[in-house]
Amino acid sequence: MRCPFCQHEDTQVVETRGSDEGTVIRRRRRCPSCDKRFTTYERAELAMPTVVKKDGTRVDFDRAKVRASMQLALRKRSVSMDQIDAAVARIEEALLAAGANETPSSRIGELVMRELMKLDKVAYVRFASVYRSFEGVDEFSRLIREI
Structure with a gap:
């Protein structure tokens, strides 16, 4: 130096x-x-990958956005903030471990659903219904049977 x-x-x-x-x-x-x-x-200098949205635009990864979407799905459920923060940290670790400069937003959505499945099944269904744009009750029934 x-x-x-x-x-x-x-x-x-x-x-x-x-x-x-x-x-x-x-x-x-x-x-x-x-x-x-x-x-x-x-x-340590860790660079999160750039998120490629469905329309092709690129944005910086936003931890707060992931956390907020998980909190919304977990609203009025008995999951602590520490558990949510740990889940978000696991999502970040998975993205860093992949080593890619860019990641599709769909990959982040899948990681969020995986973490919600571990934390709370009701929150998983809530998130999946919005994320996958369910059109009817049949899609809900199919998802619930899968769980």
Whole structure:
């Protein structure tokens, strides 16, 4: 790491601390040339894939949007916010693990349905009925039989 004061090429790490959440590492450094100290922060840079919508437009992945749609399906159900947050985290992990730069919105919908199936069957049916655009009772009956 180059010294921000004298531009010396090599600095020494004097102290290293992790953050409470374990997502950031704080390092105190000292320059052997000018003897000044400074702090650097190190964090993982994870890029979520771009979402390709049905009409072909591309938007950034929005965690809050996924969470809100799950909350709507889970409204008045006995599922905690911690469980919802954990489900959203699993969806993000699945998208990151795929390693793709882009993902279709349908893939995110399928991941949401998979997580809702684990959390609450009624919420799963609610979400699936909107997501799959059910036209009649027969489609509901078929979905319920599948569960």
